[in-house]
Amino acid sequence: MMIRDQETLNLLLDTVSRFVSERLIPVEENVAESDRIPDEIVEEMRQLGLFGLCIPEQYDGLGLTMEEEVLIAFEIAKASPAFRSLIGTNNGIGSQGLIVDGTDEQKQYYLPKLASGELIASFALTEPGAGSDAASLKTSAVRDGDFYVLNGTKRFITNAPEAGVFTVMARTNPEIKGAGGISAFIVEKGTPGITLGKIDKKMGQKGAHTCDVIFDDCRVPASNIIGGQEGMGFRTAMKVLDKGRLHISAICVGAAERMLNDALRYAMEREQFGKPIAEFQLIQAMLADSRAEIYAARSMILDAARRRDEKQDISTEASCCKLFASEMCGRVADRAVQIHGGAGYVSDYAVERFYRDVRLFRIYEGTTQIQQLVIARNMIRDAANSAR
Numbered sequence: 090m091m092i093r094d095q096e097t098l099n100l101l102l103d104t105v106s107r108f109v110s111e112r113l114i115p116v117e118e119n120v121a122e123s124d125r126i127p128d129e130i131v132e133e134m135r136q137l138g139l140f141g142l143c144i145p146e147q148y149d150g151l152g153l154t155m156e157e158e159v160l161i162a163f164e165i166a167k168a169s170p171a172f173r174s175l176i177g178t179n180n181g182i183g184s185q186g187l188i189v190d191g192t193d194e195q196k197q198y199y200l201p202k203l204a205s206g207e208l209i210a211s212f213a214l215t216e217p218g219a220g221s222d223a224a225s226l227k228t229s230a231v232r233d234g235d236f237y238v239l240n241g242t243k244r245f246i247t248n249a250p251e252a253g254v255f256t257v258m259a260r261t262n263p264e265i266k267g268a269g270g271i272s273a274f275i276v277e278k279g280t281p282g283i284t285l286g287k288i289d290k291k292m293g294q295k296g297a298h299t300c301d302v303i304f305d306d307c308r309v310p311a312s313n314i315i316g317g318q319e320g321m322g323f324r325t326a327m328k329v330l331d332k333g334r335l336h337i338s339a340i341c342v343g344a345a346e347r348m349l350n351d352a353l354r355y356a357m358e359r360e361q362f363g364k365p366i367a368e369f370q371l372i373q374a375m376l377a378d379s380r381a382e383i384y385a386a387r388s389m390i391l392d393a394a395r396r397r398d399e400k401q402d403i404s405t406e407a408s409c410c411k412l413f414a415s416e417m418c419g420r421v422a423d424r425a426v427q428i429h430g431g432a433g434y435v436s437d438y439a440v441e442r443f444y445r446d447v448r449l450f451r452i453y454e455g456t457t458q459i460q461q462l463v464i465a466r467n468m469i470r471d472a473a474n475s476a477r
């Protein structure tokens with residue numbers, strides 16, 4: 090399924106673009122200072138359907154294709170990444186695990202609530218001892234009659250303070266050390282035995298929150314295991330990983346476009362040596378390199394998104410996009426600060442905040458190094474297969 094209806098899509102893109110410039114950008118400084126997204130903005134995000142971009146229409150979502158989703162992500166990311174973070178988990182693993190592997194009852198119960206934003210979902214995989222090596226996670230889930238009893242600590246969980254429901258990855262089979270022993274559980278907020286840690290003090294993305302989620306003899310109904318059987322959890326997560334990586338890549342492009350736009354405007358206004366600094370070729374080089382790299386990232390993301398919509402395996406392409414787009418975004422952030430000179434280092438300009446906000450993109454959803462490993466591993470595998 091490619092772009093389904095160009096006219097409807099254009100209307101949606103226009104609406105989102107207007108929402109970003111008229112509603113989100115004007116409040117983003119306030120969000121950063123108060124570390125909070127105003128309730129009325131969250132409500133407007135709900136009304137626009139932003140929490141259910143890629144949840145199927147039969148469950149009240151917008152049912153966007155991957156290509157459509159990245160086009161929307163390019164726009165949303167022109168405002169502070171904190172806004173995107175709030176809708177990120179409902180559109181990402183919080184709902185996608187259910188869509189690909191959930192039982193009918195699970196889908197019918199949870200997806201409409203996630204699509205409307207009535208429920209915020211969090212995805213709890215990372216632990217103090219298990220980050221890049223996520224399959225080594227230790228949180229345990231032990232069967233006890235009609236329940237599983239969960240014990241363990243999850244770290245850096247996005248939207249945990251806001252979450253109504255958590256997708257928790259836990260080991261149901263301690264004999265199997267890697268991915269095969271892991272299952273995914275839907276755990277509702279308020280289930281006895283869950284506590285939240287203090288909200289993490291982050292470098293950036295104020296207004297988006299992460300914290301520890303601690304499970305202490307937390308009893309979860311056995312029917313809440315995603316897909317209805319043990320040992321599927323990690324595989325479920327891997328199935329939707331490519332989608333998450335493309336989504337984040339698109340966010341990197343949107344944020345880079347915003348920073349470059351701010352830098353260009355500044356360069357055309359700011360005068361030194363009797364003329365706008367935009368007329369200096371060394372400044373032009375930074376503008377041009379940024380523009381070219383953004384275009385490259387945008388093109389590769391659209392290509393990979395279309396391939397995913399055609400059901401091709403895009404594991405390598407998704408990692409290429411995440412690697413290139415997040416590193417590109419970091420370079421653009423650096424140049425954008427440089428073009429602003431001293432003004433780029435003080436918080437009167439958005440670029441100082443974006444510089445800190447975008448640093449995260451190279452770290453989560455698989456670090457740059459993990460993307461490199463995935464790409465090289467796939468290359469070696471493919472070469473070995475074709476040599477056979």
Ligand SMILES: Cc1cc2nc3c(=O)[nH]c(=O)nc-3n(C[C@H](O)[C@H](O)[C@H](O)COP(=O)(O)OP(=O)(O)OC[C@H]3O[C@@H](n4cnc5c(N)ncnc54)[C@H](O)[C@@H]3O)c2cc1C
Nearest residue numbers: 212213214215220221245246247299452453454455456458
């Ligand atoms: C703000 C924020 C939000 C997050 N949200 C979530 C969330 O919602 N849910 C969730 O489950 N997790 C979340 N995370 C966790 C995130 O996914 C991890 O931080 C990330 O995967 C890296 O794991 P780590 O921090 O343990 O780093 P480590 O794995 O300890 O990595 C440290 C360094 O070692 C490198 N490294 C590790 N292994 C290798 C290797 N084999 N070869 C080469 N280099 C290697 C890494 O690339 C990195 O540079 C979030 C993190 C942050 C900071």
